[in-house]
Amino acid sequence: MSALLDIMANAAFWVAVLRIATPLIFGTLGVLLCERAGVLNLGIEGMMVAGAFSGWLAVYWGAPLWLGVLTAAAVGMFLGLFHAFFTVVLALSQHVCGLGITLLATAVSYYGYRVTFPKVSTPPTVTPFTAMDGLGIPILDQQTPLTLLALLLVPILGYVLYRTPVGLAVRMVGENPQAAEGQGVSVLAVRTGAIMVGSALMGVAGSFLTLSAFNAFFFNMVNGRGWICIALVVFASWRPGKALLGALLFAFFDALQLRLQQTGGAVLPYQLYLMLPYVLSIVALVLVARKASYPQALMKPYRKGER
C-alpha cells in the first residue's frame, strides 16, 4: 500500500498519466463525435497508424512540427471521407467497413514506411515537440502543446455539441435521422462532416505518438489504443467531459501498471499488469451497460426514403 502511495506522491507519475492520456483524449473525442452522429468508426486503429506515419514522415521530410500534425489530421480526414462514402452514402455495414479501413490504412502506412526506408535497422528519428516550460502550471508545463490542445478540445467539443445548431444537427442525425431529414437537415452531409472531423482527431491522436511521445515510427506502435478509445466512449456515455475523465482514469491505471512492473514486478508476472487496462475497459463497459444511453440511431444505416 505504501508503495502505491509513494508512486502517486511523485509528480513524474502524474506527468506520465497526462502523457498517456493525450492520444486517448484525441481518439475518444473523435469516436464520440462519429457515434453522436450515429456512425461507429472502427477505422480508428488504422487512422491512428496512418496519422502517426504521415505526420512523422512530413516532419522527417523537413516540415515544421505543426504542419506534421496538420498532415496527420488531413490524412485522417481523407480516410474519414472514405469511411463516410461506404457507411453513409452507400449505407454499408459499419463494422466491416471500419475494419476494412483499419486494415487498409495500416497496410498502406507500413508499406509506405518500407518503401521509403527499405533497409534501415534502427528507425530514423525527428526532433519531437518539447515541453511547455514557460507555462508555469505544474504537471502541465512538463507536457507538449499537443496535450494542451487535447485538453482544450474537450470543452470546445462539449460547447459545439450542446450549444450550437451544428451540434444539435449532429445529435439529431444520431438519434433520429428520419426526423432530422424532415426538419430539412441533410443526414448525408452532417454524418459525413462528423466522420471527417472525428477522423481528423484520430489522425492527430496517432501523430502525438510519433511527434511527441516518441520521435520515430514503429510497426505496432498504436497497439490497440484505437479500440480502447471505442470502449472509453461507451464508458463515457457519449459525453465529452466524461470522456476526458475516462481517458485520465485509463491512463492512471496504465501508468500505475508501468510503475508496479518496475518496482514490485517480481511478485506477479508482468503480463498481468499489461492486461489490467484491457480488463478494466471490459469491466467499465459492463458496469455502465445498463444505464448506457446509446445514440438511438447508432450503427443503423440510413437510406433516404427507406424505412
Next chain:
Amino acid sequence: MRIEKRIQPSRGAFVWAPLSALIFTLSISALLVLWAGAPVGHTYVLLLQGAFGSVVALSETLTRAIPLMLTGLAAAVAFKARLFNIGAEGQLYAGALAAVAVGGLHGGSGFAIAPSVLFIFMIVAAALAGALMLLGPALLKSHLGVDEVVTTLLLNFIALLFVSMMLDGPMKDPSAMGWPQSVALNSELELSKLIPQTRVHSGLIGAFFLAIGLWVLMNFTVLGFDIRAVGASSRASAFAGVSISKTTLWVALLSGGLAGLAGAIEVAGRTSYVTLDMSPGYGYSGIVIAMLAGLHPLGVLAASLLVAGVMVGADSMSRAVGVPTFIADVIVATSLLSVMVASMLTQYRVRLR
C-alpha cells in the same frame, strides 16, 4: 444523388460488379507497386507464380489456407446471426494453448491413454477453449446489452498476454534457450502430411468437412434456420418464437469453437508448439474471408485459398523484386471494400438526379 433498391437484382450487375471490384483492386495495388519502383506486370506474374505456380507454391498456399478456412467459418457463422465476433484471433490462441496443455504437457504421457483418444481430447479441449472465450461476450450481449465488438476486440489483447504469461511460466519449453515457445506437442498427435516433402497436412481435409458440416447445419437444420432468422431480423424471429439468447449462445459456441480448432490444427499440423507469432492475424483475416464469401460456408473455402494465395505469393514476390510484403494486406483490404460495394450494387442502383 440517391440510392434505390432494385425491384429485382440486376443480372448484368452480377457480371460487371465483381469484375470491376477485381479491376479496381488490381489498379490500386498497381499504383503502390509503381511507388516501390517495380514493374507492375512482372510483379503480378511473380505473385501468381509464388502462390499457384508449382507444387511447392501450391502446397504452401494450401497450408496457409487451412487456419484461414476455420477462422473464416468462425466469422461466417457469427456474422450470419449478427454476432460480430472480432475475437477469433484470441480464440485461436486459446485453442492452441489448450491443445498443447492437453497433448504436450507432462511430456504427452501424463494421461496414460492411447494417442487416438488423446487426440480427440485435444481437439475437444481446443474447441471448448475457443468457445468459452466467446461465451462471455455473447452472454454479456444477450443479458446486459454490452456491445460484443468491443469486448471481443479487447479480449484478443488479453488472450495474447495470457499466452505470453504461459510461455514464460508453466508451459515454457525449457530446452528453447529462453526463446518464448511452449513445450512441444506429443509427436504422435501431429497431423500427417498430405504431400511428402511439403508442409500441407491433413487438417485441410478436416477444414473441408467442417465447411460442409456447417453448410448442412445452416441450411437443413432447425438451429441453422434460427441462426439465419435471428440474423435477418431479431425482432421478427422473437415474435415467431425463436429464443434469441439461446440461438446467440449456440452461435457463440460454434464460432468460438471453430476459431479454437484453427489454433489446435495449426499446432498439430504445422508448428507443433505455441509461439506468440504463430498467427499473423488469421483471426482478423477470417472476417475478410467470410465477407468475400458472402458468409457462405463453401464460399469460405474458395475465399481462403484466394487470400492465402495472395499472402504466400506476396512473400515470394517480395524476395524477388523488393516490393514490401505489406502489399498482400493492401490487396486483401481493397478487395474487401470493393466487393462490399460491388455486392451492394447488385441490389441497389445509384440514381443521379
